[in-house]
Amino acid sequence: MRSPLPYSFPLALLGAAFSVHANEGIELGQVTIQGEETSELESARTRLSEVPGATNLIDMNRVEQGRTATNQDVFAYQPGVYAQSSGNEGIKLSIRGSGINRAPGSHASGIYTMLDGLPLTGPGGTPYELLEPLWLSRAEVLRGANGMERGALALGGAIDYVTHTGFDAAPLQLRYEAGSYGYMKRQVSSGQVLGDLDYYVALTDSDYDGYQDHTSGNSQGIAANVGYRFNPNLETRFYLRYRETDNDLAGRLTKDQIKHHPTAANPVYLARDSSRPQPGSTWLANKTTIYLDDDSRLETGLVYHDYPMDLNEGTNRLKVAYTDVSGTLNYFRRDTLFGRESNSNVGLRSTKHLPNSGSSEFVRVPTGNTAGFPIGTRTRDFSYQGSDNVLHAGNDLELVPDLWLTTGLALIYTRRESDVTYPASGGKVSQHDWDYAPRIGLRYAFSPQLQVYGNISRSVEPPHPWALIWSSNIYFPAGSGAATGLQRTPIELQNQTATAFELGTRGEAAIGHWDLAYYYSAVRHELLTVETQAATFNSSQILGEVNASPTVHQGIEAGLDSLLWDGAAVGKVSLRQAYTYSDFHFRDDDAFGDNRLAGIPQHYYQAEVRYDHPLGFYVGLNTQMASKIEVDYANSYTADPYALLGATLGWNSPKQDWQTWLDLRNLTNKHYAATVTPGYNDRGQDLARSTPGEGMGVYAGVSYSFR
Known part of the structure; x- marks a missing residue:
């Protein structure tokens, strides 16, 4: 293993304590009871603490105390999660090197994404336009x-974006x-x-000019x-998401x-x-739960997902059609085996x-290979078909008090087809x-x-x-x-x-709530994107996806949430930190x-120190640091490291009706590279x-809930 500490980071801060109310750790403490039922957030916290591996629970109430423009804001201060904006909603999101260089922008790869426990990710990837942060009550990673x-x-791994319901939403919120x-x-x-x-409905719209020229949306x-x-043994829920975006x-x-000129646009x-307009993406779903008895339940799900695109890609225009249908069936059962508790699940x-x-592709710019053909001339049609079928089963067995064995097996059957049908058949794969x-x-x-896992x-x-x-x-001649x-x-x-090994610990002590994990993954046939042709005024960029030779992904993920000082009637000071060390190499x-x-x-390191007053006022100072980034596979050139400073100031009404905040970002106006799309060998x-x-940037917000 390569040394994880060659870069100068304030890791000593990881020894300071974290506040109990932070959103990224998995707390093992006492469950809060609301009336006769455990709250959804605490239920999720308990459920994730029973996973023998690293997890994150994100409470959107904390995230919404500042700007909530994209998922970059959602995943701030989350150990093990790298989320950076590329200038619009299509952020670069990676966990443990997942999709590190695949499908930049529109269809993130390497993470299975769910909405309310039902599939969003399909064979074509995970489109971003339905992932509106303000619709969420929490996110589970x-x-x-x-x-x-x-x-x-x-x-x-997996991300589950959980929508508000009538149980956790205000009758009216602006x-x-x-x-x-x-x-x-x-x-x-x-x-x-x-x-x-119960019901929940939200209407949301946004506009922005963008920091970089030509990044409005x-x-x-x-x-x-x-x-x-219907009764204590049967419940159902119907879901709708529809959203249009244009970036x-x-x-x-x-x-x-x-x-020197960070706001400039690439001349090409x-x-x-x-532009990248998504004319309108629709996600319709139903989830029904049947409680068979006190110890078992059955969950069924059905999803329809339609996500067309109309893309201006270089010299061509692409009109893209995607439609997926998904079905899920999950059975959960609790038993006693040899006098010990046993929890089993089977899912399809x-x-x-x-x-x-x-x-379908059409001429958009009559230059290069399309010289002489009018704008709108059809260039090529191709189809693609795919399906994913996963059968999985697992069991948690308490071997001795407080020692649990988790076993599981999944079988996957995949189909992938592609066929060029116009102007001539190019051969179907x-x-x-x-x-x-x-x-x-x-x-x-x-x-x-104190819990340890592996x-x-x-x-x-x-x-x-x-x-x-x-x-x-292979090209048309x-x-x-x-x-x-x-x-x-x-x-x-x-x-x-990939075959992965993981060790970790989480818990609570005088230093605060911590979450620490080490993982090592031996990856075979890693799917990496390579630019085979750069975009010019006369030609489109060509990005090819290839299977790489064996690679290694290993790293350390550390989160710590500390209460530094508690002044009772005069407030408290807390510190939250997240550090991710990523060693990915051939x-x-x-x-x-x-x-x-x-x-x-x-x-990659993030931290925030914050003061909270009992009357609801708060002020915080935050930082984000990243080491240099290699920009090609030959490691011949790098993007510079950077450190950013920010601050927040706000007020949450004790009655939980008014909320207002001021979010100051990049106070030193640092010029830095947020994302990198690598080349093969830039020499x-x-x-x-x-x-x-x-x-x-300076951002402000206000919300009011009629309760």
């Missing part, structure tokens, strides 16, 4: 292979946010319990759910440009007026593209694969305040069906009309697999030896690989 019980086999770079966000929401029925959407309890793209910059993108998840999934993922883990509670698990991640054509190196130079014949790609690659995988900083040149992080 199961890092790495710890998401198996949810049917997640991806390298990064919220408004505004700030630098033309940012505005508005929401009106309502939720109530009416006997055996807007969105509008609705989220709603209705639940009904302009500014392209990437060089290190020199970020240092500016000339083409690149199936997601399938519908036949309309495919793309169809892949059908069976794979498996076993899991074994132990957790032991020395006391209610596990050995396997993950399986198939390629996206559209990657089979976009990664091809000259004389193929407007299709000349475009990929003609799909290729085959192998499933990415293993004896023929070309790159043991080079680091580009795109993610090796060290030490400063090429356009990075998107700039936001400069100094």
Whole structure:
């Protein structure tokens, strides 16, 4: 293992204590009872503390005490989670190196994403437009292979975005946010319990000009759910999410440009007026729970997900159609085995593209290979089909008091097909694969305040069906009309697999609440994106996805939430910290030896010290630090390390009706690279690989809840 401490970070701060109310740790303390039932948040906290691996629980009440523009704000101060904005909603999100360089922007890869416990991720990836933070009550993160019980086999694990219901929403709430770079966000929401029925509905819209030129965007959407309890043994809930987004793209910059002209747009993108509109994504779902007896229950789920896109990609325009249907069936049972408690689960998840999934391309800029063809000329049609079927079973058995053995096995059957159908058939590729993922883990509670855990698990991640054509190196030859130079014949790609080992501890002591984990993953056939052709005024950028030689992902994830001082009637001072060490590298690659995988900083640290007054006033000072980032697989060039400072000031009414805040970001106006999209071998040149992080910004917000 490489030394985890070569970079100078204030890690001594990790020895200071954390406040009890922070949102990122898993607390093992006493459960808070509200009336006769445990609150949903505390139930989730207890459930995650029973996982023999690293998890995060994010309480959105804390997140909403500042700007909530994107998921970068949701995942702040979360150990093991790297989330950075690339200038719009399509953030770069990675857990343990998941999807480290795959599908930048639109369809994040490497993490299985759920909405209210039901599938959002499909064979085509995870689109971002339905992930509106203000619709959430909490988010649950199961890092790495710890998401198996949810049917997640991806390298990064699982994220479950849980929507408000009538049980945790105000009858009417109004919220408004505004700030630098033309940012505005508005929401009106309502939720109530009416006997055996409850509902929640929220209308949200936003606008922004963007820090970088040509990064303006807007969105509008609705989220709603209705639940009904027929009797103590049967309940159901229907869900709706619909949202439209339109984001302009500014392209990437060089290190020199970020240092001296960070707000500039890449001239190629500016000339083409690149944009990424999502005409309207729809997610409809139902989840029904049947309590068979006091010790067992059955959960069924059905999801319809339609997410078309209309993309300006270089010299071409793509009209993309995606539609998925998903079904889930989960059975949970509690037994006594040899006098010890035993909890078992069996689940089936199936997601399938519908036949309309495919793309049509048209001439957008009559240059390069499309010279002489009018704008709007059809260049190419291709289809893609995919399905994922996962059968998983697991058991938690108490071997002796407070020592639990977790075992599990998942079987996955995947289908991936791609076919070019116009202007001529280029040859259809169809892949059908069976794979498996076993899991074994132990957790032991020395006391209610100290738990240790460990596990050995396997993950399986198939390629996206559209990657089979976009990664091809076989093109339409000259004389193929407007299709000349475009990929003609799909290729085959192998499933990415990994065997991972994890050790960790979590608990509570004088230093506060902590969460500490170490993991090591041996990855085979890792799916990495490589730029095979840079965008120019006469040609489109071409990104190909390939299976890499063996790689290693290992790291340390540490979170600490400390109460530094409690002055009772005059308030308290707390400190929350999150540190993520990421060592991702090739293993004896023929070309790159043991080079680091580009795109993610090796060290990433966030901290906030905060004072809270009993009357609801609070003030905080925060920092974010990242080490340098390799920008190509040859490790010939890097993006600079950076350190940012920020501050928050706000007031939460003791009656929990009024809330107002001021969020100050990047107070020193630091110029830095927020995300990196790597090249193959830049030979030490400063090429356009990075998107700039936001400069100094001031944001304010207010909300009022009628209760």
